[in-house]
Amino acid sequence: MKILILKVQTIGDTLLTTPLIDNLKRHYSNAMIDVMVNEGTEQMLTLNNNIREIIQYKRESQRSLSNFQRLLKNIQLLKKIRQTKYDLVIDLDEGDRGAFIALVSGAKIKVGSSTISSQFLRKVYTYLLPKRDDRHTVEINLDSLRLLSIPIVDKKVKIFWDEGDDKFLNKKLPNIKQFIHIHPFSKGWFKDISVQTTAQIIDYCEQKMDIRVAITAAPIQRELDKLNNILKLCQSKPIDLGGDLTLKQTAALNNRAKLFIGVDTAIMHISAANNIPTLAFFGPTASNTWGPWENDLERADYDKNGGLQINGKHTVYSDVRTCLPCNNDGCDNNQVSDCLIELDIDIIKQNISKMVVR
Numbered sequence: 492m493k494i495l496i497l498k499v500q501t502i503g504d505t506l507l508t509t510p511l512i513d514n515l516k517r518h519y520s521n522a523m524i525d526v527m528v529n530e531g532t533e534q535m536l537t538l539n540n541n542i543r544e545i546i547q548y549k550r551e552s553q554r555s556l557s558n559f560q561r562l563l564k565n566i567q568l569l570k571k572i573r574q575t576k577y578d579l580v581i582d583l584d585e586g587d588r589g590a591f592i593a594l595v596s597g598a599k600i601k602v603g604s605s606t607i608s609s610q611f612l613r614k615v616y617t618y619l620l621p622k623r624d625d626r627h628t629v630e631i632n633l634d635s636l637r638l639l640s641i642p643i644v645d646k647k648v649k650i651f652w653d654e655g656d657d658k659f660l661n662k663k664l665p666n667i668k669q670f671i672h673i674h675p676f677s678k679g680w681f682k683d684i685s686v687q688t689t690a691q692i693i694d695y696c697e698q699k700m701d702i703r704v705a706i707t708a709a710p711i712q713r714e715l716d717k718l719n720n721i722l723k724l725c726q727s728k729p730i731d732l733g734g735d736l737t738l739k740q741t742a743a744l745n746n747r748a749k750l751f752i753g754v755d756t757a758i759m760h761i762s763a764a765n766n767i768p769t770l771a772f773f774g775p776t777a778s779n780t781w782g783p784w785e786n787d788l789e790r791a792d793y794d795k796n797g798g799l800q801i802n803g804k805h806t807v808y809s810d811v812r813t814c815l816p817c818n819n820d821g822c823d824n825n826q827v828s829d830c831l832i833e834l835d836i837d838i839i840k841q842n843i844s845k846m847v848v849r
Contacts, residue, residue, distance in 0.1 A: 493525075496526045498528055529550065605620060648786060650765065657743050674759075702749065748767050762783065806846060
């Protein structure tokens with residue numbers, strides 16, 4: 492059995508496909524499973540022994556190419572997929588691109604969304620996925636197994652790294668035995684809390700809770716600039732790892748933490764996959780769809796209407812407003828979300844205290 496899974500989305504989306512991959516491998520023990528993902532998200536799946544090959548869709552790095560050069564690259568990719576002769580293609584996206592790839596693959600069984608715009612391409616699929624509704628992304632990804640009557644044995648999200656990543660951290664943090672991991676940034680600015688709130692959280696952990704804080708940021712200038720502004724406001728001196736770690740090293744770091752504090756971002760999903768207690772702040776995005784998955788309970792019971800919600804070892808905190816979740820890029824799409832900027836710091840501190848001793 493040759494299987495191709497299509498998930499050409501963000502880093503967190505890619506990580507949340509691992510329960511689907513694991514159950515496919517359990518059912519088809521000799522299966523050859525390939526996954527197509529966006530370039531830059533592949534670290535979420537590397538070292539996963541259930542996967543034969545990770546195919547990168549190189550949209551970003553090919554932007555500098557001419558239209559003709561991009562066409563040649565896409566033809567080469569489609570030719571490779573066609574020649575592999577997949578038996579099953581599962582398209583987890585909702586666009587025409589995935590349907591076209593499924594068509595070109597020649598696979599006998601093709602599973603995909605019923606909501607893609609092209610009526611012609613919609614007919615490519617032999618099985619149409621149900622509406623996503625208000626469910627967690629992990630459950631949505633598992634719908635293809637339900638359609639194919641494949642047993643769902645394990646719903647755990649998994650992330651992998653190697654000894655080299657741990658050795659790097661041993662050198663980087665030789666004497667740190669206990670710490671709280673904070674990653675207050677997301678690719679979408681509108682998911683960020685304020686620099687003032689972040690600084691207050693850091694000082695509370697370091698000065699009141701007497702626990703060191705390790706703060707991380709991606710090696711991109713926007714996050715590094717914002718991190719610098721946070722550190723200027725801090726009265727304490729957290730461990731600054733901004734821009735220093737790969738995604739794998741960040742996962743290895745997080746696995747050593749006593750608690751993770753952050754926003755709706757890939758690092759939050761990594762923390763949940765590591766079974767590290769996670770305090771996540773939500774605003775425009777829906778926590779019932781994207782909240783930290785609880786591996787021990789194999790579920791994520793959050794209400795999209797917000798408030799303070801506990802799911803096993805994880806806690807989601809969001810403001811209660813009639814406009815939430817709006818799925819906008821900030822209020823009036825201005826990249827700043829008032830619901831996140833105005834979170835109550837006292838409620839945050841109370842929950843940090845509870846989660847540290849839980």
